[in-house]
Amino acid sequence: MTATALPSRIGIPPTLLHYPYGSAYDEMFASPDVPRAHYQALQRTLLGLRPEELRKVQQAADLTFLQEGITFTVYGSKEGTERIFPNDLIPRIIPAHEWAQIEKGLPQRLTALNLFLRDIYHEGRILTEGVVPRELVYSCKHFRREMRGLNVPRDTYVSICGTDLVRLPDGSFAVLEDNLRVPSGVSYMLANRKVLKRVFPTMFRDYGVSPIDHYPQALLATLRSLAPENSPYPQDPTMVLLTPGVSNSAYFEHTFLAQQMGIELVEGRDLLVHDNVVYMRTTAGPRRVDVIYRRVDDDFLDPLTFRRDSILGVPGLFNAYRAGNVSLANAIGTGVADDKAVYAYVPEIIRFYLSEEPILKNVPTFLLTDQVQRNHVLENMEQMVVKAVGESGGYGMLIGPHSSKQQQEEFRARVLGDPRNYIAQPTLALSTAPCLIDGEVESRHIDLRPYILMGEKVTLVPGGLTRVALRKGSLVVNSSQGGGSKDTWVLRSGNGDDRVAQIGAAAVKAAVEKKLAER
Amino acid sequence: MREMRPPRNYFVRAFRRDAGMLSRVADSLYWMSRYLERAEHTARLVDVELQLWLDQSPEAGAGRWRFLLEALRTPAAAGPIDPTRLVDTLVFSRKNSSSIVSCIATARENLRHVREQCSSEMWEQLNRLYLGVMDARPEEAWMLKSHGFFRGVLEGAHLFQGITDTTMSHGEGWQYIQLGRYVERADTLASLMETHFKRMAQPADQVVESAEYLEWVGLLRACVAFEAYCKAHTAEIRPLRVAEFLLLNPEFPHSVRFSVDRVNAALHIVGDLTERKAKTPTRIAGRLRAQLSFSQIEEIMAEGAYTYLENVRSECAQIHAAIHQVYFDYAIEAELAS
Numbered sequence: 001m002t003a004t005a006l007p008s009r010i011g012i013p014p015t016l017l018h019y020p021y022g023s024a025y026d027e028m029f030a031s032p033d034v035p036r037a038h039y040q041a042l043q044r045t046l047l048g049l050r051p052e053e054l055r056k057v058q059q060a061a062d063l064t065f066l067q068e069g070i071t072f073t074v075y076g077s078k079e080g081t082e083r084i085f086p087n088d089l090i091p092r093i094i095p096a097h098e099w100a101q102i103e104k105g106l107p108q109r110l111t112a113l114n115l116f117l118r119d120i121y122h123e124g125r126i127l128t129e130g131v132v133p134r135e136l137v138y139s140c141k142h143f144r145r146e147m148r149g150l151n152v153p154r155d156t157y158v159s160i161c162g163t164d165l166v167r168l169p170d171g172s173f174a175v176l177e178d179n180l181r182v183p184s185g186v187s188y189m190l191a192n193r194k195v196l197k198r199v200f201p202t203m204f205r206d207y208g209v210s211p212i213d214h215y216p217q218a219l220l221a222t223l224r225s226l227a228p229e230n231s232p233y234p235q236d237p238t239m240v241l242l243t244p245g246v247s248n249s250a251y252f253e254h255t256f257l258a259q260q261m262g263i264e265l266v267e268g269r270d271l272l273v274h275d276n277v278v279y280m281r282t283t284a285g286p287r288r289v290d291v292i293y294r295r296v297d298d299d300f301l302d303p304l305t306f307r308r309d310s311i312l313g314v315p316g317l318f319n320a321y322r323a324g325n326v327s328l329a330n331a332i333g334t335g336v337a338d339d340k341a342v343y344a345y346v347p348e349i350i351r352f353y354l355s356e357e358p359i360l361k362n363v364p365t366f367l368l369t370d371q372v373q374r375n376h377v378l379e380n381m382e383q384m385v386v387k388a389v390g391e392s393g394g395y396g397m398l399i400g401p402h403s404s405k406q407q408q409e410e411f412r413a414r415v416l417g418d419p420r421n422y423i424a425q426p427t428l429a430l431s432t433a434p435c436l437i438d439g440e441v442e443s444r445h446i447d448l449r450p451y452i453l454m455g456e457k458v459t460l461v462p463g464g465l466t467r468v469a470l471r472k473g474s475l476v477v478n479s480s481q482g483g484g485s486k487d488t489w490v491l492r493s494g495n496g497d498d499r500v501a502q503i504g505a506a507a508v509k510a511a512v513e514k515k516l517a518e519r
Numbered sequence: 520m521r522e523m524r525p526p527r528n529y530f531v532r533a534f535r536r537d538a539g540m541l542s543r544v545a546d547s548l549y550w551m552s553r554y555l556e557r558a559e560h561t562a563r564l565v566d567v568e569l570q571l572w573l574d575q576s577p578e579a580g581a582g583r584w585r586f587l588l589e590a591l592r593t594p595a596a597a598g599p600i601d602p603t604r605l606v607d608t609l610v611f612s613r614k615n616s617s618s619i620v621s622c623i624a625t626a627r628e629n630l631r632h633v634r635e636q637c638s639s640e641m642w643e644q645l646n647r648l649y650l651g652v653m654d655a656r657p658e659e660a661w662m663l664k665s666h667g668f669f670r671g672v673l674e675g676a677h678l679f680q681g682i683t684d685t686t687m688s689h690g691e692g693w694q695y696i697q698l699g700r701y702v703e704r705a706d707t708l709a710s711l712m713e714t715h716f717k718r719m720a721q722p723a724d725q726v727v728e729s730a731e732y733l734e735w736v737g738l739l740r741a742c743v744a745f746e747a748y749c750k751a752h753t754a755e756i757r758p759l760r761v762a763e764f765l766l767l768n769p770e771f772p773h774s775v776r777f778s779v780d781r782v783n784a785a786l787h788i789v790g791d792l793t794e795r796k797a798k799t800p801t802r803i804a805g806r807l808r809a810q811l812s813f814s815q816i817e818e819i820m821a822e823g824a825y826t827y828l829e830n831v832r833s834e835c836a837q838i839h840a841a842i843h844q845v846y847f848d849y850a851i852e853a854e855l856a857s
């Protein structure tokens with residue numbers, strides 16, 4: 001591409017004129033009006049589109065989502081149970097060298113956390129040596145005494161993980177949360193990609209984006225690697241995906257993954273346990289089940305062992321699991337390792353088991369059981385994010401700068417009442433990225449959730465779900481709290497970066513400067 | 520001496536591992552298909568009635584509505600029937616579980632529960648049809664625009680069937696879709712004819728004219744059979760031949776015999792695929808098929824068409840119950856113990 005090929009209307013698109021720059025790291029702009037190298041081609045594409053066109057493209061994409069039924073459920077919302085997951089059309093672009101760090105850091109972290117889980121459910125070395133306080137682990141809501149001494153296939157407790165990363169103002173990535181129980185959202189990652197390829201085909205091709213379409217196959221291989229030794233067909237196990245049912249917020253995802261993997265999607269009522277073996281009810285009679293990718297929380301899995309009022313689970317499942325006749329992914333009791341108070345110890349956990357320095361850093365975290373830290377937090381509530389340790393999905397948290405005095409008082413009382421149940425972090429300026437809001441490009445805060453699979457080998461598909469806090473200024477990206485998502489483009493290493501840099505970087509810069517001079 | 524214990528699960532019968540599919544899924548596919556067939560049938564019937572109404576004197580019209588309700592097995596309120604309200608009941612009412620909108624919504628709900636079992640194209644088409652009828656306003660199904668509305672429903676359903684046949688594997692799941700469609704079709708056809716014969720004079724092998732002619736043509740149109748009938752018997756409408764065509768024709772997709780043939784074929788395939796000797800459903804379906812294959816219309820009329828159709832409907836209900844009992848809702852403990 002040369003300067004002559006650029007459209008004549010080059011400059012800051014009218015849609016970008018009011019794009020605000022805060023203290024946060026902006027994914028697109030290095031400084032006002034100067035886009036980073038890997039965003040320049042995107043800017044040129046946006047320049048070529050008028051606001052009406054942008055709006056039309058967005059409408060077409062929304063229609064695709066509605067017609068394909070790519071929806072999720074908002075609990076307690078009155079406007080019907082199904083809603084489309086808002087999708088933003090402007091991709092988030094990550095250059096190869098930045099991804100390389102994530103690609104190393106996440107497997108390291110997950111390896112250490114799996115070793116940690118094995119340890120605390122067996123010898124408890126890390127507790128004996130006092131690296132992690134014993135009472136912190138035993139007081140965790142998600143610690144399952146029933147798992148003590150139980151061996152899981154390959155010692156892999158967490159096979160499927162979706163870690164939340166944020167980018168700090170200095171441009172580095174940090175881990176905000178480890179989701180080690182039943183992380184969701186991977187289907188939206190794949191759906192966003194499908195739609196974007198349709199909307200911006202040439203730009204997609206020119207950018208050299210790493211493919212992510214092999215995720216379902218990798219997930220299937222991961223599940224297969226967990227086949228129990230007791231299975232009559234350990235090489236060819238019967239695998240199923242256990243869903244809580246059609247009213248679950250992630251039901252679309254469950255159906256999508258089951259279909260893409262070609263395995264049965266089952267509900268608790270389809271399964272039964274006979275003589276410590278799990279069967280599903282088929283038209284040809286009962287069929288033995290070997291591996292269950294369960295999207296049901298621990299509490300609801302087995303009414304005989306866990307919550308008695310659960311109708312989503314399978315009575316006797318835990319005994320079958322204990323007997324080694326069925327495998328679960330993820331294992332039971334993994335929630336202890338993504339407890340937000342245990343999170344603070346993860347760098348230590350990595351050093352303890354791997355004798356390595358953590359590649360991805362943590363966000364500073366205050367433990368409220370410690371009096372000094374607690375007092376500091378309570379004095380600075382308006383600058384803190386306070387979170388309940390066992391919650392997810394953006395429920396049970398206080399965002400200091402956006403909260404009222406009354407809410408702060410309420411959380412103060414809660415923290416004092418049960419300090420173990422809360423942690424605090426300084427309010428982070430999550431990085432911002434351009435988003436299409438009513439045909440205008442505006443900046444919104446985002447995070448990144450890549451998905452890691454751990455079976456025979458570790459698979460990290462290059463990409464992830466970039467979640468967007470659609471409300472202006474909001475820092476909460478969770479879909480249950482009005483968040484949306486956008487496609488994440490990880491550029492292929494080598495020529496990917498270079499190619500993008502070549503695409504008329506100088507020309508764009510000159511045009512931008514000209515536009516600035518006109519103003 | 521220690522007693523030797525048999526290995527674990529020794530007593531559990533071994534099944535071919537890939538035989539069969541989830542019972543719940545089979546059940547949902549079956550019902551999805553039944554509901555969609557019902558929606559299609561209702562749409563066609565109401566459309567035909569609204570058009571016939573235009574050709575008739577007001578006095579003749581009044582009785583029609585009651586007949587329509589009866590043919591669709593929808594309980595009628597006492598007193599005179601208001602046509603607009605009636606259309607609303609049959610088309611839009613969510614209180615009436617057999618209204619077109621209710622049927623399409625239930626069909627979609629059933630498919631939503633088993634989305635991963637059908638092709639994405641199928642789901643998208645059924646979802647589009649659903650969004651379309653949910654969007655429609657009552658006045659669209661009345662008079663001026665009614666034809667467009669009903670045509671939309673019929674085409675939407677046909678498109679779905681075509682997509683199903685061309686994008687879904689014709690395996691066991693597809694067979695349940697066939698079962699649902701043809702059990703429902705045989706039943707609704709028998710119900711429609713039963714109501715019709717009750718009202719009309721004994722069908723004779725004579726050409727009919729004027730008012731009566733309209734009624735018989737209406738019946739044929741309600742079964743998309745007018746053109747196919749004309750090909751077989753010319754445009755001379757002889758009630759006895761109409762009855763024969765709709766009941767016993769082996770080639771026409773909206774005849775009772777054709778539907779029962781299909782049910783029978785699907786049941787045999789399902790029996791083979793699941794390796795279950797499905798005696799009960801195949802026996803009942805086989806018996807009904809034999810009756811329809813070897814009966815002559817004159818005999819049926821002599822015995823009374825009404826009784827004959829009653830019997831067809833009762834056999835359909837038995838087939839339905841047997842499918843349910845053998846494939847969807849068997850006693851699982853008994854299976855494992857045997």
